[in-house]
Amino acid sequence: MNIFYGKVALRDYLKSITTSNSNIGFVPTMGALHQGHLALIQKSLSENEHTVVSIFVNPTQFNNPEDLAKYPRTLEEDVKKLTALDPKIILYAPTVEDIYDGKPVSQSFNFDGLENQMEGKFRPGHFDGVGTIVKRLFEIVAPTKAYFGEKDFQQLQIVKKMVAKNNLKVKIIGCPIFRETNHLAMSSRNERLSPLERDKAAFIYETLVQVKQKFTSDSPSVISEWVQNEFKNNPLFTLEYFVIADEETLSECKQKNKNKKYRAFIAVLVNNIRLIDTISLN
Numbered sequence: 001m002n003i004f005y006g007k008v009a010l011r012d013y014l015k016s017i018t019t020s021n022s023n024i025g026f027v028p029t030m031g032a033l034h035q036g037h038l039a040l041i042q043k044s045l046s047e048n049e050h051t052v053v054s055i056f057v058n059p060t061q062f063n064n065p066e067d068l069a070k071y072p073r074t075l076e077e078d079v080k081k082l083t084a085l086d087p088k089i090i091l092y093a094p095t096v097e098d099i100y101d102g103k104p105v106s107q108s109f110n111f112d113g114l115e116n117q118m119e120g121k122f123r124p125g126h127f128d129g130v131g132t133i134v135k136r137l138f139e140i141v142a143p144t145k146a147y148f149g150e151k152d153f154q155q156l157q158i159v160k161k162m163v164a165k166n167n168l169k170v171k172i173i174g175c176p177i178f179r180e181t182n183h184l185a186m187s188s189r190n191e192r193l194s195p196l197e198r199d200k201a202a203f204i205y206e207t208l209v210q211v212k213q214k215f216t217s218d219s220p221s222v223i224s225e226w227v228q229n230e231f232k233n234n235p236l237f238t239l240e241y242f243v244i245a246d247e248e249t250l251s252e253c254k255q256k257n258k259n260k261k262y263r264a265f266i267a268v269l270v271n272n273i274r275l276i277d278t279i280s281l282n
Contacts, residue, residue: 001083003091006098007140023048026143031055032072032188033081036178040147052141054092060106061129072191106132111161117250118265119154131162143170151177151185153278185277192273208279211264215281220244220253240267
């Protein structure tokens with residue numbers, strides 16, 4: 001398996017194996033790979049001649065230093081998983097110096113308001129960090145298609161907006177959420193949960209399923225109040241936010257419009273470990 005730690009070597013290698021007609025699929029990750037990541041990579045492998053996977057814990061998208069410090073880093077295990085999946089995968093595992101040239105600061109972006117909703121309210125600067133790293137990785141890899149999971153749906157919409165506003169020649173592919181056997185959305189952060197916490201965290205998705213049922217008859221405000229009460233009665237969890245929003249604009253839904261698509265978004269803390277999830281409502 002080809003592993004590159006520097007952008008110059010990666011670019012040189014890609015130039016040597018591609019032509020103007022070659023398709024390059026790209027899956028950017030922060031490592032601690034799970035089945036959800038592998039599904040994205042498998043889709044890329046099936047749709048492109050070459051697939052590049054990046055593993056980089058990006059410091060500029062963390063507003064919480066403790067979260068950055070504790071984020072799982074499992075490169076050796078990740079390499080084993082990628083090799084078992086397909087040894088032809090090209091891995092880019094850069095250093096902060098290689099990505100940021102000694103200046104790990106974010107570029108400022110305007111995502112037409114998408115960045116001010118939900119995650120943006122609770123993680124100041126987060127989406128500037130996301131936009132910065134994704135744009136840099138696209139410039140380095142020059143992919144034909146890039147694959148992102150729908151668990152981070154707000155991030156997916158923001159990446160699409162960033163690509164459109166910067167006229168980048170890459171097609172963004174959103175892929176379904178992969179879930180554990182108890183339906184907890186797969187996340188690298190799940191590795192930090194105790195077995196009991198991981199089991200009990202099924203409550204998050206169970207709540208979202210009931211929200212979807214209630215959405216057929218109840219108003220968004222009634223549903224929101226119900227969700228808040230559910231979490232108040234479950235001391236293991238701290239509800240950071242619950243929002244029903246327009247899928248396209250991400251603006252909060254106050255009153256349902258039958259011509260719009262809506263999605264429920266939730267962020268929960270379990271022993272200071274932050275978990276997010278989402279579900280389509282119609």
